[in-house]
Amino acid sequence: MDASALAAALRSRLGDEAVITDRQRLRTYECDGLAHYRVVPALVVLADTVEAVAMTVRECARRGVPFVARGSGTGLSGGALPHADGVLIVMSRMREILEVDRDSQRAVVEPGVINLQLSEATQPLGYYYAPDPSSQQVCSIGGNVAENSGGAHCLKYGFTTNHVTGLELVTPQGDVVELGGKAPDSPGYDLLGALVGSEGTLGIATRVTVRLTRSPESVRTLLAAFESTDEAGAAVSAIIGAGVIPAAIEMMDALAIEAAEAAVQCGYPEGAGAVLVVEIDGPRADVEHVFDEVERHCHEAGAFEIRIARDDAERALFWKGRKSAFAAVGRISPDYIVQDGVIPRTALPEVLRQIASLSTESGVRVANVFHAGDGNLHPLVLFDDSREGEATRAEEVSGAIIDLCITHGGSITGEHGVGADKAKFMPRMFTDEDLDTMQLVRCAFDPDSISNPGKVFPTPRLCGERPGRHQGVHQLAEAGVAEVF
């Protein structure tokens, strides 16, 4: 494509400083949180308004130029990886909380609003925004919408898709469409359900209406240390089996604990083969009774030490080790892959044993951190890129772990998304017919496949005839006003 012509067209409408073409500056945007994929975009647009987004998309659409939306760039699957011949539309300037409607338990925000900022803004009213990905201090709600982000507390409170009730969408043709609102069940297809988690392939959200959740009266957190992940897993089974839905139930194995200690000195019990962090929240009377039960189940499963957070500071310390775990493995390994797979929770002990034997056979170390309540594993596969062959072996182990998840009836991703990274795994989880059917939705929204192309699906679908759409020579091209790229 002719980037300079497109840049000129965009500059004339958006102003010079909203359009970046300088190679050095473009490189700032070459990757998201999955840094080993790097592509420098042809140009970057810093969008301030829905009009700017719609105008940019329309310019892209009429030239057949791909575009990719980017929030804070914290994604771990390369979902916001730029397109070399495309426009990267940066949404992070649209960061205003437009409305907080306490009495209807909703907030209306621009997509660049940082996840945690919404909770901080509503906390004085006794409310918060429930989805809490570990990156919540920096990730944007628009990015959360694209990825259907989860977090440690989604076992009880659900994922982004359960908390979005309305969107303003810029379609891949550049039209602005309102979907849903503060009320539930808008008549018609649940397009919100299709859009949330579509990884930017169906358009760009420019305004998001979300549920606000009442802050719980009581929150209690314990840290339980076990000799082994088997014992910790048995405790999880006992807790869930007793009908308890904890706000969160997180597990780390010995290697992950070692890393966390090295990084943030969280002071977890020494010699633990596994720790569980269990959080119970709700009405005070209920929490007291349930928490006692949880403590008992941990003891019975063999916990050799149980600590109960006495205050928010201690709770924060319990969580610090867990939330820092990904970055922390950098202390014990020069390089690592963060994996994200899901298994039925009851398969946990077996899958952990299989991961351990994969690790032993290959000589590749694997640290395990996971949301135990919903079977969402985050194995951290450690390697040293400077040693020949290690990266390849680590990739193989990481892929084998995903295969284990599929074999056990699980998923190739629980919360990080497919993005650029896992499109190749999609055919292992879904048949050609399944993928073809999903792409019918893509064809309905984006028949030219210009909205974040190359993500999610390993091979694009040809969309066939498109009644009512413009075909043939564009009128401007015909008039000699614009070139066809």
Add this chain to the structure above:
Amino acid sequence: MGAGIEELQRACDGHVTSATEADAVLGVQPSWVASPASTQEVAALMRVAAEHDLAVLVRGTGTKLAWGNPPKRCDVVLDTRRLDTLVEHAAGDLIVVAGAGRTLERVQQDVGGSSQRLGVDPPRQGTVGGAVASGSTGPLRLRHGAVRDLVIGMTLVRADGVVAHSGGKVVKNVAGYDLGKLLTGSFGTLGVVTEVAFRLHPVPAGQRWVVADVASAQDAQAAVQDMVHSQLMASAVELDWDDGHGRVGVQIEGHADAAAGCADEARDLLGSGATHEERPPGWWDEEPQWTAALLKVTHEIAGLPRLLDAIARSEQASGLRAALRGSPAVGVGLVGLRSNTDSSGDARAGSASGDAGSAGHTGDPSGDGLADAVARFTESLRDDAASFGGSVVLLEAPTGVRERVDPWGPVSGIDLMRAVKAQFDPGRLLAPGRFVGGI
């Protein structure tokens, strides 16, 4: 079409019968009723339908067949009731996978033995497929979310007979588009759902109800807001409203030793006169009284008093009387209409036949007059919809109303919806015309 019947018989292993008048859907008479017993049979059936251009309408127990527009055409009713397998109940994983034709009641029995439940408790208890296709809603939605939030996987047969899956058997899963949500509430217009995987929840050991009378729209709002902002995290907050007053009911669930105390707190919040019960009130999870028509309304949570005022204005505009039952802390409810002369009591019209509200059910006004009145009520309430921030959908209505007023009302994003329909069902075989905008 004559050639089609033998192929249909082969597709469904002989389970195809001639349709009778009882199989008509809103006056549209199908030719055959086919009862496939497996996803493969449904796929074979849809291939025959596609080849012979047969329009197919999916039916479970038929409790909601009268909702929506009449189909533009209907050759085959696909009866799902033989698709009634319990595929899997993994109690430890809190999931269940069931055939679309299995009834909600049976699924609750399947999982109830493990002290688990499917958080779908609509007043009309048909099949799993029906609940999914119509997006059923009941009191427990406040705690467990809507049907769309509980569907974690789905098997569907496309209009061209291709079998597809989405999601899976795990709750947490972001691989690929969430077709389960798109199909949920699509009224059978995008594909034939044959199997659904749901997330389950444990049944709390402690369950209590608190009921308080509310004498005005402001009272109702105050009671609902008290519960919405309390930290008791009620499982359900229901409103039963008729003639300018009503009752708010609250379901408290939790630990066996804690629920009673929490319910006492809720009773104190709701003020003097509130009562604490060990059983749900008699009106719990029932539809409002209606003889003329039934509507679904949605609203912003805080828009409740404006909805109640709008209902009162629409009663005046139409000369009908209206009753509301709903989940105001979610923002959804059902409005039942009856003519002024109907006695209150158990006058609700049966509706499973799909021929709701022939004029004979009602007093005065009747016939055209009744249809006019229902249309006027619906339009009047829609005129006020912006004030309560929601929508008004006509579910059951007497003959003639659907010619006067669009059952679905205005729809935002209709062009995208048409594009989705055109991709999934380009030949318009699946319930053509039934859904929004005549999709």
